[in-house]
Amino acid sequence: MNPRIDRDIAGSIDETESKQRFPIVRSSKPADPAATTADPRPEGVTIVLLQDVLDAPELGIRLLHGDAAALTLPLHRACTTDMPDPTRYVSAGSLVFTGLVWRRAPEDSEAFVAHLARAGVAAVAAGEALFGEVPADVVDACARHGLPLLAVPDDVPFSSVIEFLTRRWSGARMDRLQTGLARQRRLLAAFADGHALDELLARVCREFDVPAWLFTATGTLVAGRDTIGEPVIDACCAIALTAPRLPAETADGHTVLPVGAALRDRTTAWFLVLGAGAARSEDCVDAFTELATVAALERVRREDRLRAVWDTADARGVADTAGATHPAGTPLVAVVVERAPTGTPEQRIALRAAVHDVLPSCVTGLDAAGRTVAVVAGTESAVVATLTRRLGRLAPALAGARIVAGVSSTCAGESIDGGIRSAESAAAIARGDAGPVSVRAAELDSAVGLLSAVPDRVRRAFADRTLGRVLDYDRRTRADLMTTLETFLDCDGSWRRTADRMHLHPNTVRYRIGRVEALTGRNLAHIGDRLDVFLAMRALG
Template sequence: MPPTLASLVRHPGLKLSVLAGEDRLETPVRWAHVSELADPVPYMDGGELLLITAMQIEADDPEEMSRYVRRLVGAGVVGLGFALGVNYAEVPPALATAAKEEGLPLLGVPRRTPFIAISKAVSAAIAADQYRAVTAGFEAQRELTRAAIGAEGPAALLARLAAHVDGWAALYDVSGAVVAAAPDWAARRAARLTADVERLRSRPGPASIVVGGGRGPAGATGAEPAEDTAVADRVELQSLGTGRRTRGVLAVGTGAPLGTAERYAVHSAVALLTLTTERSRALQEAEQRLGAAVLRMLLAGEPDHARAVAGRLYGGLLDAPFRMLVAEVPSGGTAQQAHAAPSGADGAPAEIPTDATTTAAGEAEAADPLGTLIDTMEAAAARIGESVLVVPDGERLIVLAPDGGAAVAACAEHAQAVEARRGTKARPRDRAAVAALRGDELVIGLSAPAGPIAAAAAYRQAEQALSVARRRGRMLVEHERMAAGSVLPLLADDAVRAFADGMLRALHEHDATGRGDLVASLRAWLSRHGQWDAAAADLGVHRHTLRYRMRRVEEILGRSLDDPDVRMELWLALKATAPGTST
């Protein structure tokens, strides 16, 4: 504890007496300062015990003393020491009255006690308090280190940290989810800080923010605080990780600002948790190399060898249906960029209208989309003990995840959130154009459920879905939904549209002269599968008129409508140019 006025009064060598402000003697003293100025306020920093002999002030003037004491209180002076038997035998009544009225502690200093003795006592007490804080900090570091390398890992470390700071502590993973907290009730408190954690994660590390002001108790003694006081604590959020990318967040809640010893403990916890994070990353990189070998064996049709190499590393991932995911950033952002910020594209980008709201999550996704996807899927899988196989493959990322599991669900939710920020209400071809201009948007293809024997087929499905996602300007396309949906959205492609326009141009030019409606007649005839009477009825013309028009179509195009390939191409051309195709 730092020195207080009470501890100075109790000091046997100073012999100080209390003349006013008896109820405020527990106030900490930051320093003892001597000043005989009539207005020493410009030289005060707050928290001082001011020592005077009243050489330069009118100590007998009540109005002057009232103004003098009021200025001291306003400057944060915590006490006034008056030398007895120097200029005044006793404290002047005007000064004593002013001190009592303002609540400023007034101490009598006997003549045999020099001011320097008080300064030395304050200095020695401050030094002793700092030494205790450093010693306690080292002891906390040792305890936290033992906890960190123990079997319980971060959970034990958080419990020790919460005890040291007399508060609570929580750990968030890379996605911002609470993975551990101490005491147990702190998990509910930590969950209410999700927005603040997201704000911290959007900043380059290392970073920290303070939430709240410490107006209420933190409840660290083991009992959960009441709802109205739990939100009044002071919470420090510290980012974890050695690079600019945040790998986790530590939250520490207390009822008051941290002292020196508590600060040592928090810094030690940050260092230990960062080491744990970096060690996990090294193991993860080794696991990815092993995963790449397992994937190569699966794609080569050697599932038994793949199981033998994987061992128990991926749990039951290869024993149940899984999904194959292939992701890439068209501009060339690689999966290795999950650990580094990508460089910007050359040249000024084209200005693209968008209604996406800039958020912390959006900024993180834009800076490192592949890394954000990895973090999202792995964090979701880790929370339920699910195994996933993640393999960076050049400019791509390949993931094997359990069908119907948390990782696949997290990927779908992430894609929905990102597409909402991108603004997916535009037409598909407009979205594709936007993606092409930006050149840095993540696209994902997801296969249908498969087993180890069908891994190669699942990879082809994921690549096909990825190709469709790229053409449509969508972030995620699932192969199953491609097969279950209509072929018409596939026609919303510039190459298909150019082919259709070229194939039908001569017919449109003929119709523009007013010599007949060949395009509408062709559409009606094809939609009725070549049935003359039904198509003619749709058009409101005689069947002989329709026969004449179809002969003109063959003459203009130089192709026979008896050829099924020609009929198929013409029908697709008509559908590709129909107004509803691009909506």
């Protein structure tokens, strides 16, 4: 037969290109006629089985090889081919019709059937017109490879069988559509009545006896009651963020379904994960796809609530909002998260939303540089571990950009401003790290690091007491004492190096530093006084 005709016939009767296929169950046991009398379909599920072809009296098709399990195989497609190597013209789950034109000698049967078995077809339907019957070598080859074999009488054209299957598939599609609409109406009604998303997910899981989970792109669990390991979540997140289209399947058989617009910024996406093997049932996938529509509504609802929380935090300030949210004495941790390069306003908002996914109870704001500043109850080590794992899952979707985060040590309400400064310093260090995502904890192994954890009002008061008169003198005289002092400290107190860097005479440097000492009451030749002045300058920011 012409290969082009093969492709046209196969394409014209394909039930659906996008559905997941059932696994092929094969056996070399002889046929059991008694097993053909019971309908194996679950109640309410409409699918086309190999048994349906045998049960149609007008077709007169007989089973030459296959057991009871073979008769329960769902058929999704019919292909007609007489090519010696039919691999290009058949697909998994197909019922393959052949007129046996390819058979020139008995040994040809082994090669033809082996090709079909490797392609994963559901069954073979051989016409009897050419030889008056299906040759024994064809039957034997199908038995060796575990392929069910049907005999099509010489007076029954393949087109009649294909028309029969097409009508059944059309009816099955309509039944599934009606069942899906009814199920979706029930889910929407339950959601409108206030039933939680976790409860609705549990209902569908019980209906199909399939575990399932609803996640954000960072792997934060939204709904789902079964246990699932972190490595599985990692794999599912990677698929959800990188697959060219969804649904998609992980290497271990978990199915990932989109929730809402899956191809927009996936770092803010939600997705459903079905337990391994769930994709074998089209009705199951349809049901969870309908649930995903309801989940998309919940996602929009949560986004609206989050925006309201943001407005409050932005109006009051992160530190004040966090202090008012948590009881006095609650251990708090400050976090600064940024995208490098900074990105668009939408990307900054997406990163802020991701921080809320990772740290659901946090208070956030955006600083002048567009960074997300967060305050959350907890400990430094726990926050670092959570950020590292969950923000790390966004790496596949960053497309060359980076996410860096700094985490402060534990602070109380009155020292939140200091914690934020400490987190900013840690984030600055994280920028120098390699890799798409870096999280750094603040280091309190230096005087500057210790100062950053001091409450902001205390730090400002210290700076004003130490350098206030110098600042006032500069404002009145423009003597540039502060610049000279900063350069002098940066040059380790060297008059010559300071003069060279500022292009001044050393005596000018000595005069200016003398004025600083007179105004501050500190002797910069003494290490303690010099440290006080250095820390005061750092406190000024």
